Structure formats: C-alpha cells, structure tokens
Amino acid sequence: MIYDLIIVGGGLAGSALGITMARNGRSVLILERAAEFRDRVRGEVLMPWGVAEAKLLDIHSLLLDSCGTEVSGWSKYTNEGQLISCRDLPSSSASGNAAMGFYHPEMQEALLNAASKAGAEVKTAAKVTNVQNHGQLTVTVSVGSREVNYEGRLVVGADGRQSNVRQWGGFGSESDHSSMYFSGLLIEGLDLKEDSAHFIVDSARGQMTSTFPIGNNQYRTYFAQNISESSVALSGSKKVPDFLSACTGAGMPEEWYRNISINGPLATFESAPNWVDHPFKNNIALIGDAAATSDPIWGCGMSLGLRDARVLAEHLLAGDDWAAAGHEYAVQHDSYFGAIHRIEQWMTEVFLSLGAEADSRRSKAMSRIMKDPSRMPDVVGLGPESPSDELARARFYGEV
Ligand SMILES: Cc1cc2nc3c(=O)[nH]c(=O)nc-3n(C[C@H](O)[C@H](O)[C@H](O)COP(=O)(O)OP(=O)(O)OC[C@H]3O[C@@H](n4cnc5c(N)ncnc54)[C@H](O)[C@@H]3O)c2cc1C
Structure with missing residues (x-):
C-alpha cells in the first residue's frame, strides 16, 4: 500500500497533522520511536495564539478534556517577588483565548490516541532509520531486529529538534549563536x-x-x-x-x-534557534521543531508546531497538486517563523543581554514602554502577527 502521508514523529506537530488529514479521509501512517512517553522537559504552555491554532485544528476540546488546564493570568513580579501586574489573557488577547498548560507526555498520548481514532495507523516503538526517494518515497523502520519499509506519497518529518529527516531529505539548516x-x-x-x-x-x-x-x-x-x-x-x-x-x-x-x-x-x-529555510522539497515536508526550533525561553515552539500542522493540512486538502501545496506551506512557514525569530531576538536583547551597552538600551526602551506598553511585541497574544518590521523594532527599543 502507498500511504498518502507518512509522518515521522508523534509529537504535538505530527499528531495534530495526522488527526486532521485522517479526519479528512487521507491514509496516514504515524511512526513514533517511543514505546511510551516520559518527561523530556519540553514545552507545556500553549500561548493564546497557539490555542487559537488548536481550535482551528479542532483539537482544543480534546486537549482540554484529556490533559489541559486553562491558564488565564500572566503575572509578572519584581526580582524581590512583588507582583507588578497580572494580565488577563482572554480579555487582552486578540483571539480571546486563555493559554493552556498540560503535562507533555499526557498530551502526546492523548493526541496519538485521537489520531488512531480518526483513522490514522499509529505505530509506536517504531524508530525510523532512513527516508529515501528513488522515484518512490520509502521510509525504513527498525522494529526490534527487523527492518520494514513503507511507501508514501508525501513524507513529513515531525521528528523534533534533533531531526534526522532533515538530513535524509538533504535540507541544510541554519542556527543562531547560543547565548x-x-x-x-x-x-x-x-x-x-x-x-x-x-x-x-x-x-x-x-x-x-x-x-x-x-x-x-x-x-x-x-x-x-x-x-x-x-x-x-x-x-x-x-x-x-x-x-x-x-x-x-x-x-x-x-x-x-x-x-x-x-x-x-x-x-x-x-536556547539558540535553528531552522531550515523553505522546509519542503522532493515531497518531503518538515514541520514543528524539525522545521524550526524557536527560542524555548519565549515559549512559542508548540504554537508554531500547530500553525505548521494547520497550514500544511490546509494546502494539502485544497487540491491534488501536493508538490505545489508543499511549496506554498514552506513559503508561509518562512514568513511566520521569520517574524517570531526576529521578535524573540529583540526580546532577548532588550530584557536579558548583559553589559553597559545593554543597560543603556534597556533603560531607553523601558522608560518608553512604561508610558506606552503597546511598544512591546506581544508574542503571547499575537505571536507572529505581532508587528515585526523595522518600525516595530525601533518602537520597542525606544528609538522613535
Ligand atoms: C526546555 C524547553 C521548554 C520549552 N517551553 C515551551 C513552552 O513553554 N511553550 C511552547 O510552546 N514550547 C516550548 N518549548 C518548545 C516545544 O517543546 C517544542 O517546540 C515542541 O515540543 C515541538 O513539538 P514537535 O512535535 O515538533 O517535536 P517533539 O515534541 O520533539 O516530537 C518529536 C517526536 O518524534 C519522535 N522521533 C524522533 N526521531 C524519530 C525517529 N527517528 N523515528 C520515529 N520517531 C522519532 C520523538 O520520539 C518525539 O515523540 C520548549 C522546549 C524546551 C526544550
């Protein structure tokens, strides 16, 4: 059998895509290396803009009912522990959503079960050892001492921050300096x-x-x-x-x-982000951390993974030309990841960098932000839709 879609990795991004494509009648195989999920210290708060993505993917209630808890406040304290402010997320986020917290292993299990219920074939304890394209896309899996090959029309690398599909697909990657x-x-x-x-x-x-x-x-x-x-x-x-x-x-x-x-x-x-420019080629798409790992300090990785799943699914479900759909996804991905990447770099530079130059930049920025909080980018509520052009940077840095 040739699957429509073989997804390597059953994390948030891979499962969300698998659920959506299976619900829409496509044949989906999800291959997940782990036999069971344990704590790997990963993201566990989905920003309000990521919750909006979960709603668009129709997995929001599923998450909330199986493992999620609503986080409606965003409290900031002085470094002496005094409360400065508590933002009410539902009333102050463009989408009207709270954030959502969950235990990551529970979330993975719930979504993989949901993918299976939606009709996807889910194999756990299935480590992918190669993806090859010799006219036909073939994914090799080691199951115990055996190797099994599966064929697919499209392969999706959703195998996380150490993605091997990146290498097998011949994608080059870029990385920031770690600070x-x-x-x-x-x-x-x-x-x-x-x-x-x-x-x-x-x-x-x-x-x-x-x-x-x-x-x-x-x-x-x-x-x-x-x-x-x-x-x-x-x-x-x-x-x-x-x-x-x-x-x-x-x-x-x-x-x-x-x-x-x-x-x-x-x-x-x-915390250094690393990413692939244009994460689609030769019928292999990358999503989630495999496509781009954002700076975990600012907590947008899972929201980005859900955005990837939604955007790729929408393009694939719109027609039969999946090569064109993959390229359209990749162009959009570069644009919204680029926005998050710029904003996160500014936030680190303004709030966390050290030295006299950093102190002077920070004091200029903070004195203006205190008077006009709208100068600060909103990665929590707006995510990549928060303005990230040169004017937005100059306003944040207090230069205009
Ligand atoms: C310390 C830390 C804190 C973070 N905090 C936040 C936060 O607060 N909010 C937020 O939104 N994001 C946060 N993130 C980022 C977030 O955890 C990731 O963006 C997100 O988990 C990525 O999901 P994914 O599905 O792309 O990859 P993963 O969750 O890594 O899933 C990949 C899956 O692929 C499987 N796999 C890998 N290789 C193979 C193979 N060869 N064969 C088969 N299966 C394979 C793995 O077992 C895994 O299950 C944080 C990250 C870190 C490191």
Whole structure:
C-alpha cells in the first residue's frame, strides 16, 4: 500500500497533522520511536495564539478534556517577588483565548490516541532509520531486529529538534549563536494560584525564571541565564538544589517552595534557534521543531508546531497538486517563523543581554514602554502577527 502521508514523529506537530488529514479521509501512517512517553522537559504552555491554532485544528476540546488546564493570568513580579501586574489573557488577547498548560507526555498520548481514532495507523516503538526517494518515497523502520519499509506519497518529518529527516531529505539548516542556558524542572505543590503563569525577569543579571501550572498541582519551572565562563548548565538530580536557589535568587519567593516535591528530571538546553529555510522539497515536508526550533525561553515552539500542522493540512486538502501545496506551506512557514525569530531576538536583547551597552538600551526602551506598553511585541497574544518590521523594532527599543 502507498500511504498518502507518512509522518515521522508523534509529537504535538505530527499528531495534530495526522488527526486532521485522517479526519479528512487521507491514509496516514504515524511512526513514533517511543514505546511510551516520559518527561523530556519540553514545552507545556500553549500561548493564546497557539490555542487559537488548536481550535482551528479542532483539537482544543480534546486537549482540554484529556490533559489541559486553562491558564488565564500572566503575572509578572519584581526580582524581590512583588507582583507588578497580572494580565488577563482572554480579555487582552486578540483571539480571546486563555493559554493552556498540560503535562507533555499526557498530551502526546492523548493526541496519538485521537489520531488512531480518526483513522490514522499509529505505530509506536517504531524508530525510523532512513527516508529515501528513488522515484518512490520509502521510509525504513527498525522494529526490534527487523527492518520494514513503507511507501508514501508525501513524507513529513515531525521528528523534533534533533531531526534526522532533515538530513535524509538533504535540507541544510541554519542556527543562531547560543547565548542563554534554559533549564526546566517539574515541581509539585508550589504555593501558587493554578490559573496563572508567573514570571520574574532580573535584567541586571541577565536571568529570568518562570513557572507554569500544568494541572493537578504540578508546575513546570524554568530558569534562564546567560552563558558565560562562570555559568553552569543545571542538569541532573544533584543540581536540583542549585536550580531551586537560582530561581529564588532571581526573585521567586522562598515561601512558594515550602511544601514542594520534585517530579521529573532537571535538564538544560541552549536556547539558540535553528531552522531550515523553505522546509519542503522532493515531497518531503518538515514541520514543528524539525522545521524550526524557536527560542524555548519565549515559549512559542508548540504554537508554531500547530500553525505548521494547520497550514500544511490546509494546502494539502485544497487540491491534488501536493508538490505545489508543499511549496506554498514552506513559503508561509518562512514568513511566520521569520517574524517570531526576529521578535524573540529583540526580546532577548532588550530584557536579558548583559553589559553597559545593554543597560543603556534597556533603560531607553523601558522608560518608553512604561508610558506606552503597546511598544512591546506581544508574542503571547499575537505571536507572529505581532508587528515585526523595522518600525516595530525601533518602537520597542525606544528609538522613535
Ligand atoms: C526546555 C524547553 C521548554 C520549552 N517551553 C515551551 C513552552 O513553554 N511553550 C511552547 O510552546 N514550547 C516550548 N518549548 C518548545 C516545544 O517543546 C517544542 O517546540 C515542541 O515540543 C515541538 O513539538 P514537535 O512535535 O515538533 O517535536 P517533539 O515534541 O520533539 O516530537 C518529536 C517526536 O518524534 C519522535 N522521533 C524522533 N526521531 C524519530 C525517529 N527517528 N523515528 C520515529 N520517531 C522519532 C520523538 O520520539 C518525539 O515523540 C520548549 C522546549 C524546551 C526544550
């Protein structure tokens, strides 16, 4: 059998695409390497603009009913732990949505089940070892000691930030220089409201800490710091006390941590985005992190993955010329990823970069933003639709 679509990777992006294409009657095979999902320290808050994408893909209720929790507040604190503001997301986001938190492994399981119910064939414990195109697209999977080949009209690489499909498809990739470490840990029992995300930016030290409720009294807590000779990548259980003191050192009140337990691994990532220009060629499309990994500090990766799934599905379902559909998706992808990429670079430069020049840039920007908050890009509510041209940059930096 030749499948319409073979999707390599059953993460958020691959499953969302699989569900949509199967619901529309296309034959879909999803190949997922993991036999079961465990905590890999990944994104667990979907921005309001990503929630809008989930609604367009008709997976919003499914997520909310199976694993999601609504996060309607966006609270910012001083680095002494005093609340500065709490943004009400539904009333202040263009889409009218709250954000959504979930435990990543639960979300993956729920979406793969939904893909299967929609008619997709889902194989787990199925590691793809090659994708080849010799006139016919063939995907090779190792199942135990055996190798099995599957044929498809289109192959989608949704295999995450270390994508192999990128290499097998002959895509070149680009990357920014890494300037930040980003560490995450799953904590239960923080003494905090469960319907709000909480942020503290300590610009003078180039640090940020944030915590997101993901339901059942669990919170994913992050700490971002500049990479320098003295900074340490906080990974592994021995570094948990250092991680917790880094968070409190950056301003998270100690009383929040009185009754906590640690429920997952501590892992650190370098925040540098890497991406493929025009993620479609020779009937292979890349989506989600395989197409472009945005800076995890600003939390747009999953929203981008859902945008990819929706845009690619819309083009594929519009007609029979899938080569044209793939190229149209790739052009749109470059445009919205480019916008997020620019905005995230500005945010890092304005809020987290270190040194005298950075301090002076920040003080100019902040004095204008205090008077007119609309100068700040809105990655949370608007995402790539937040203006990202030169005028938007100059307004944000307080230059006009
Ligand atoms: C520390 C951190 C914090 C983040 N915080 C946020 C956040 O708050 N909000 C947000 O929106 N985003 C966040 N992100 C980004 C977000 O996690 C990713 O953008 C998102 O998970 C990408 O989804 P995906 O489906 O593209 O890839 P993945 O979730 O990586 O899924 C890829 C799947 O492919 C499978 N796979 C890989 N290789 C193969 C193979 N050879 N064969 C078969 N299967 C394979 C993997 O097992 C995996 O299940 C964060 C990322 C990090 C690292």
